[in-house]
Amino acid sequence: MSSTSHVTEDQRSQLAESGYTVLDQVLDHDVVARVLEEIEPHFGLNGWGRNDFEGLRTERVYAMLAKCPSVAALVEHPAVLELLDDHLRPSRVLAACQGTRIHPSETAQTLHCDDDLPGVARPRPPWSVSVMWALSPYTAANGSTLFVPGSHRWDSPRQPTEQETISVELAPGSALVWLGGIYHGAGPNTSDEVRTGVSIIYFQPWLRQVENMVLVVGPDKAAQFSPTMQRLLGYGVIDGNFFGHVDGRDPIKLIPSTLEKQE
Numbered sequence: 001m002s003s004t005s006h007v008t009e010d011q012r013s014q015l016a017e018s019g020y021t022v023l024d025q026v027l028d029h030d031v032v033a034r035v036l037e038e039i040e041p042h043f044g045l046n047g048w049g050r051n052d053f054e055g056l057r058t059e060r061v062y063a064m065l066a067k068c069p070s071v072a073a074l075v076e077h078p079a080v081l082e083l084l085d086d087h088l089r090p091s092r093v094l095a096a097c098q099g100t101r102i103h104p105s106e107t108a109q110t111l112h113c114d115d116d117l118p119g120v121a122r123p124r125p126p127w128s129v130s131v132m133w134a135l136s137p138y139t140a141a142n143g144s145t146l147f148v149p150g151s152h153r154w155d156s157p158r159q160p161t162e163q164e165t166i167s168v169e170l171a172p173g174s175a176l177v178w179l180g181g182i183y184h185g186a187g188p189n190t191s192d193e194v195r196t197g198v199s200i201i202y203f204q205p206w207l208r209q210v211e212n213m214v215l216v217v218g219p220d221k222a223a224q225f226s227p228t229m230q231r232l233l234g235y236g237v238i239d240g241n242f243f244g245h246v247d248g249r250d251p252i253k254l255i256p257s258t259l260e261k262q263e
């Protein structure tokens, strides 16, 4: 590691070659404790995930930066930013930041790629980089993330199998960093303990509108337009009610009187 670098050459090459790497125990205990203290009251408020992908025995705290500001230390952690530099353009954007708590008896999440949604042929350079911060121990028994090493280089037709996965265990304060094209998913929780962490996704800067329409036309002003127009502005979600959500909900619900105007 050079005197100015927060990551090793091995970590950089593992991320590029295998598609994932680990930053072992890089957070101070008091940072972990602060984030846990801020997030704890939000668990238990929203209930379980609404489908198998969100996890029927998993709790998620969306809009985390608005609820738990200390998570900013994780989002802008210097080691993570350095790894992002290798794969995303400097003006990358934060795409998601959520707390996750996987409870006992949760089943394995479907193996997926984080940047596969537009259905463009693979392999290709990553459109996203994801980071999972462990706030509790992540073990194979309680659902540590499963990866198919090297699968970010696969072509489009090839699909992963469970037999190809490895489970990456983490100590609290560690981060697991992966490229958008790697097949992965949360493992099953066969233990009697919860697995708690923060999941963050960064996107290439061009995965966004040219004009930031929902700021140009805020919810009050958007109320004068038709539902078609509101959706064009960006008050909507795609892909299973997910991309574009605000705190887990369709942003069109933020527009006053929207319900009367729904098509």
Ligand SMILES: O=C(O)CCC(=O)C(=O)O
Residues within 6 Å of the ligand: 100, 109, 132, 143, 144, 145, 146, 184, 185, 186, 187, 199
């Ligand atoms: O929780 C994990 O270990 C991975 C989660 C994940 O990949 C997702 O929710 O998309």
